[in-house]
Amino acid sequence: MTTLFCYNGLARLLYAFLAGLIRIPFWLYVGWCAAGLAAMLVFFAALVAGPALLAKKYGLGLLLLYVVPLIWGMRGQPSPFAAFMAWIGTLKAFRLPPCVIENPGAYQIKGKDTRAILEALMPGDILLRGYNGYVDGFFIRRLSGAGGKVGNFTHAALYVGKLEEKERKLAAADLRVQNEAGQWLGAPEEMKEKARRNLFEPGAQMVIHSMGQGVHAEDILTFCRCDQLAILRLPEVICPDDGHQELFRLREGTPEYALQRKLTETREEIPRKEAVRSAIVSAVGKIGSAYDFECGSIEDHRFTCSEFVYYCYRGIHHYIGLLPRHHSLFGVGWLLPRETVTPDDLYAISAPPGTDESPENKLIVVWQSAGIN
Template sequence: MSCLASLLSAFFVGLIRLPFLFYLLWCAAGLVVLFLLVCGLLLGPGLLAIKYDLWWPWLLYAVPFAWGLRGRPSPLASFMAWVGTLKFFCRPLCVVEDPGAYKIKGRDIRAILEKLKPGDILLRGYDGYVDGFFIRRLSGVGDKVGNFTHAALYVGALKEADRKRAATDLRIQDKAGNWLPAPEALKEAARKNLFDTGEQMVIHSMGQGVHAEDILTFCRCDQLAVLRLPEVIYATDGFKEFFSLEKGTDEYAMQQRLLEKKEELSRDEVVTSALRSALSKIGSAYDFECGSLEDHNFTCSEFVYYCYRSIHHYIGLLPRQHSLFGWPWLLSRETITPDDFYEISAEPGTGNSLENRLTIEWKSATIV
């Protein structure tokens, strides 16, 4: 009798699990179809044009690039921004768009808000997001997987009076590849759509470009770290410039004080210059090439790097060679990633903080 009961129990348990098995198979099939659809959209026109010697399928590639050159959002940019909202779950197997559940909780955010000072560098990461899987494997060096997928600059309070300072150095690229000052109408659109006021704000570069965002919105993530410049920046030797600083600017003057006069710079004056740079670049496009180190379009890390361009060498922040999965032949490029900031930082009070080194003011418990 007990044997029969065990068999019946096993049968019903298996019967109950059958719908979940079919659901998993359905989700797996859906992911395969989605993958094939994306591959078809990206490769299909080219293969069609080559196979049948047609010219018009190439327009499906040319039109997005033409839009991009004219400063309009391209289908590729919109698609990449959408991919960034997808999160992968193993149990059950599925992909969810912007699930809204994160490991950084209210207590963490309160601790962060107490620590923050203008000029702090914020690093964040997400678990399970599709784009984050690849960004982490591009951020590390060698076969090391990175912790973070995004970097931003904390600017503190932004008032309505700051709006007129936004987008003042917004540039667009002409057909010849030259960067020209953007029309005033485009600058006004950036001030209207990408600038926002608030008591605790960040400025960062994402798919929609460089924009301002409330710190509470920014903290919706799974990993977070707060980095800070030292109180004093000291001159060092062997300077290498990656951004050409314009004579007469604050950044050029500070660089010359370090380079020629060997003077010290205070953290406050460096931060003031960085915040001014961040505001002036609101509206700048995202760098989907992820490695150009241009002055006028940025990935998230390139943007923070640009804002601190006058002292990048002195804090040990230099572009490094990165590649996907650590394979030198796969998407290899010299650039800055979120984990590069973390790698040159030291815990405060550990005795490891060298001169000019960033310090970690706060980090979530899951970061190793």
């Protein structure tokens, strides 16, 4: 155990060193952007003062140089001022790196989409979302799809519906921390209380998911700020099946243990509501758990976004076809290989939109945004 702990410590130091090393060219880029921004301000000042200086020194002939950009800048606007103000409205400034982007675009999930999402959602639904243009999303999509296929989504979450203040005391109930020997034990009460205070949020329509800050609750309206989104739902009834694979050791007396016992021993059908109730209890209890930055382990104490959803439905994962798959970057077997669950794995086992019920126990796509294939 001591050797394992030392190895993990050295690995963390190496990751920190590499992260710092990678940020060096980023800060050079920041400086370059700052210089470019300063040059742009000087250029704008010259544009303002330029006509007067040109007219005084060279006559009005060179003022024709302003005609072409003026015509292009008008582009159907009723006046130069209107054209300028319309253009200003397309600019977005960023602090780091210091730069200004013209027409950066907005999230593709619009108001009408959000209304449709709010109307369609039921507690226990799985949410998948994606973003355009993010660097990490580029790699996640190329790790998420199976067989080298580029995925659609970069994140997964569990919709839990209404969370009340009285449920705060249930949050972080199953939070765990690692000791010096590398063992994962129940977290001390002060750590649980901190997670309840900072990462639990009551609300009418809430999502629980795992991101960089760990497992936390978030309002659905905040979650919907994205470019692609899909809603997946369990079938009305989960039926028993042969060939069960247990990847989590379920504790006797827990809701998920009872679910699995019904399916494997008494071979009873499980109604969706019962599976959802168990998943929500699991999700609330894991608030505060760390994010799994190694992205390739099926554990019960730290999670990627899709591993967290997988964990919440661990009592029935086999019966809905949700099992870890082999993934690698760009589909190259030796490049960042891992056995895990990704957002697109959840989508891949789902029946297409418009499917009322699935006898194969598949998840059902009840809504998805345009452009998802």
